[in-house]
Amino acid sequence: MINAAIFRKTARDHRWHLAIALLAAFTFPFVFLRALASMQLDMVVQMMKVPFVSQLVSILGGLDSGVFNFTGFAAFSFVHPLILAVSWAIITMPITRVLTGEIENGTADLLLTLPVSRFTVYTSSTAFIFLICPLLPLGEWLGLWIGSYTVDLPEPIDFAVLLPIVVNAAAMLFAITGIASLVSAASERRGKAAGVLFGILIVSFLLNWLVRVWPESAPIARLSILRYFRPFVLIADGGLDYSDLATLLSLGIVTWIAGAVIFTRKDIHAA
Amino acid sequence: MKIVSVESLTKCYGDNHAVDEATWSLSQGRLLGFLGPNGAGKTTTIRILLGLLKCDSGDATIFGMHAWQDSVAIRKRLGYLPGDVRLYPDLNGRQHIQFAAAARKMPDMGDAYRLADIFQLDLDTTARNCSKGMRQKIGLILAMLHKPDLLILDEPTSALDPLMQHVLYEELRNAAKVGRTVLFSSHSLAEVESLCEDVVILRNGKVVASTAIETLRSKAPQRVILRFKEHHIPPADELPTGLTTIRTQNSTLHARWQGLPRDLFSWLATQPIDDAVLEPPNLEDLFLEFYDTKGCESKNTPELHTSDSGRNAP
Structure with a gap:
């Protein structure tokens, strides 16, 4: 099911991207926490009352009121737009490269004329990306944890409360990997696949925003992936939301399988 | 024994018949020239044989196995050189060979280093810095390292200097001598004439000739x-x-x-x-007639299928 040589090649091709992404995932919360610690807690609370900031945080965090303790603020580093963009890019970039990119660059002729089934090529190429899914949020959690030792915090962070967010974030990246595999398998051009995936991120964000300003759009907002990643809800509830988790994992599995079906049946044209 | 058998093979892109009811075969140990102008359907046919494209109708079998359904089993015994060799830019020749050998689960590098030696190829240059000729040589080594029973080469000499072309011809002749089969796609009549025993000529997706070179010569x-x-x-x-x-x-x-x-x-x-x-x-004139698209509708357009050669070669 997995060809070791293809898996190793994929890992080798993307080792630097992964290293940079992990460094970013680790460094960003570290810096974020230091910036947060340099401000008075009252000041942060006041800032949260600014409508734009409040709305952005609630769109990304999934809860209107926010969680106005320091752990809640720290959790915002998991949904900061920069982190979301980096996570999204680190998943979609290699997936589009190993599936659509191989066809576009013509190296698929080399790969797909080896005595390896297309399904094995698909699994071997995407397996490495699935492994990245838990590493990125874990890196962020580690950045917060180590960062907390380097600054004087106004109140301690409850890192156990942040662990469900790590699991939820990993599930979201799992779903994105599945979707990226499907889009990439169905596309002929890498740029087009990347564009579609970026569009999905933007639409997800807009749907989350829409439901805040127009609550009647809630049924449509269920189509947004970000709808199932709500760190502030997890903090408020004090545990995992298994429904969100199941939705994300199912989405990842179903789209990945759909991608496999398409990839194993599609015509591979000359580059 | 037939190694490749193509029966009424058809592949369409919209209204365009890239391959149109093509029928021909290739027997073991033969060197077959696959000729035709650009857009004749050579590459489409080859990609169907490799299991990269699915045909719309007809049959393509290799080693008696279905080209699409049994493509993994077929590719164990098949080597392929694409017309335009594309390699992984960050890998050098040696790493490409190691990757292909590992993906094929070969215990060693097979024939790779001997081939690198006769092609005078430096294996430590990354593909990014390789000339077209070097990439072509790496492609040839990747196609031949596992000593395949069937070699499908799509314009293999296009980037090779005359000396290396002769090295390749010699290698292919030796392969045929030990019972291996070669499908050699080319634009060049002279090349096919000097190397191959049989020829299949395509035009507009149709087979216009499938015969032995000698038979063709007698009709020229x-x-x-x-x-x-x-x-x-x-x-x-x-x-x-x-x-x-x-x-x-x-x-x-x-x-x-x-x-x-x-x-x-x-x-x-x-x-x-x-x-x-x-x-x-003069074979050239005959080929020009085959290639002449104006003659396509003419009743005088030659078609040549014989039973003593490529079609039913021994």
Whole structure:
């Protein structure tokens, strides 16, 4: 099911991207926490009352009121737009490269004329990306944890409360990997696949925003992936939301399988 | 034993028939030239054989197995060189070989280092810095390292210098001697003529010839140069059947003769001729006729299928 040589090649091709992404995932919360610690807690609370900031945080965090303790603020580093963009890019970039990119660059002729089934090529190429899914949020959690030792915090962070967010974030990246595999398998051009995936991120964000300003759009907002990643809800509830988790994992599995079906049946044209 | 068998193979892109009811076969140990102009359907046919494209109708089998359904089993015994070799830019030749050998689960590097040696290839240059010729050599090594029973080469010599072309020809001849089979796609008649025993010619997706090179040669027209006395060149309707005018110049007629020489000589005996030159059979002219798309609709367009060669070669 997995060809070791293809898996190793994929890992080798993307080792630097992964290293940079992990460094970013680790460094960003570290810096974020230091910036947060340099401000008075009252000041942060006041800032949260600014409508734009409040709305952005609630769109990304999934809860209107926010969680106005320091752990809640720290959790915002998991949904900061920069982190979301980096996570999204680190998943979609290699997936589009190993599936659509191989066809576009013509190296698929080399790969797909080896005595390896297309399904094995698909699994071997995407397996490495699935492994990245838990590493990125874990890196962020580690950045917060180590960062907390380097600054004087106004109140301690409850890192156990942040662990469900790590699991939820990993599930979201799992779903994105599945979707990226499907889009990439169905596309002929890498740029087009990347564009579609970026569009999905933007639409997800807009749907989350829409439901805040127009609550009647809630049924449509269920189509947004970000709808199932709500760190502030997890903090408020004090545990995992298994429904969100199941939705994300199912989405990842179903789209990945759909991608496999398409990839194993599609015509591979000359580059 | 038939290694490749193609029966009524058809592949369409919209209204365009890239491959149209193509039927031909290739027997073990033979070197088959796969000829045709750009867009004739060579690459599409090859990609169907490799299991990269699914045909719309007809059958393509290799080693008696279905080209699409059994493609993994087929590819264990098959080597392929694409027309335009694309490699991973960050890997060097050695790493490409190691990757291919590992993906094929080979215990060693097979024939790779011997081939690198005879192709005089530096394996430590990354693909990004390789010339087209070097990439072509790496592609050839990747196609041949596991000593495949069937080699499919799509214009393999396009980037090789003449010396390396001969090295490759020798390698392919040796492969055929030990029972391996070669499908050699090319634009070049001269190349196919010097290397291959059988030929399949495609035009507009259709097979217009599937025969042995020798058979083809016997059917090829001969160029004739006739110098008539006192500008007495007969009009076209007085020329014998089989003699086609290419051009006239003063009292000289340049023509093509397709038929038995004695028939031409009989006619010449009745003509006021000063001089006559009959050149050896010219495959080039026959190929140009095959390639000529204008002739596609003409009833005179030649088609050649014989049972003693590529189609049913021993």
